[in-house]
Amino acid sequence: MGKFFVFFLFWTSCLIQVETLTKFRIGGTVTCDYNKNYDYHVTLYEDDILKDNQIGLVSTGIGRGSGGFHIEGEDTHDGPRNNYFDLYVEIIHSCNPYDNLKQKYNYFLGYFLIKHGEEYVRSYNINITNAGKYTASTRKLINTADFAKFNDKSPDA
Numbered sequence: 425m426g427k428f429f430v431f432f433l434f435w436t437s438c439l440i441q442v443e444t445l446t447k448f449r450i451g452g453t454v455t456c457d458y459n460k461n462y463d464y465h466v467t468l469y470e471d472d473i474l475k476d477n478q479i480g481l482v483s484t485g486i487g488r489g490s491g492g493f494h495i496e497g498e499d500t501h502d503g504p505r506n507n508y509f510d511l512y513v514e515i516i517h518s519c520n521p522y523d524n525l526k527q528k529y530n531y532f533l534g535y536f537l538i539k540h541g542e543e544y545v546r547s548y549n550i551n552i553t554n555a556g557k558y559t560a561s562t563r564k565l566i567n568t569a570d571f572a573k574f575n576d577k578s579p580d581a
């Protein structure tokens with residue numbers, strides 16, 4: 425009987441843990457003014473002091489004009505003093521005048537009150553036209569290729 429009671433307490437505390445979850449369904453469109461196909465990867469993050477938490481899975485697509493995205497996920501309580509989730513999406517995309525250049529754009533979604541069992545459903549229309557920083561890795565790749573070409577040509581010249 426005693427053992428069962430201890431198990432019961434443990435079980436109850438597990439249930440309470442589950443109830444502190446806040447759910448998110450974040451979707452919408454990205455739009456690009458350039459007349460080209462572009463690819464995009466949308467990741468939902470909660471801004472955290474130590475390490476930003478990813479929520480849900482990455483939503484990817486290939487767009488022309490506009491493209492859709494949808495992310496579903498959940499997060500637990502953020503810490504004793506913080507009553508809000510501070511959310512943003514990181515969009516890695518190629519909506520710019522270049523051939524294969526990726527940009528990284530952080531779009532702030534807002535503060536969401538941490539409410540046990542709450543589900544937030546939101547839709548956004550995000551203009552990603554040439555938005556964000558050019559990513560270093562792509563730039564490096566292009567530079568290396570240009571450099572190799574230059575080296576190949578120089579002995580002939």
Ligand SMILES: *[C@@H]1O[C@H](CO)[C@@H](O)[C@H](O)[C@H]1NC(C)=O
Nearest residue numbers: 455456457551552553554555
């Ligand atoms: C999207 O952003 C670009 C670059 O900032 C701007 O030139 C363009 O007018 C915007 N398009 C729309 C539909 O808001």
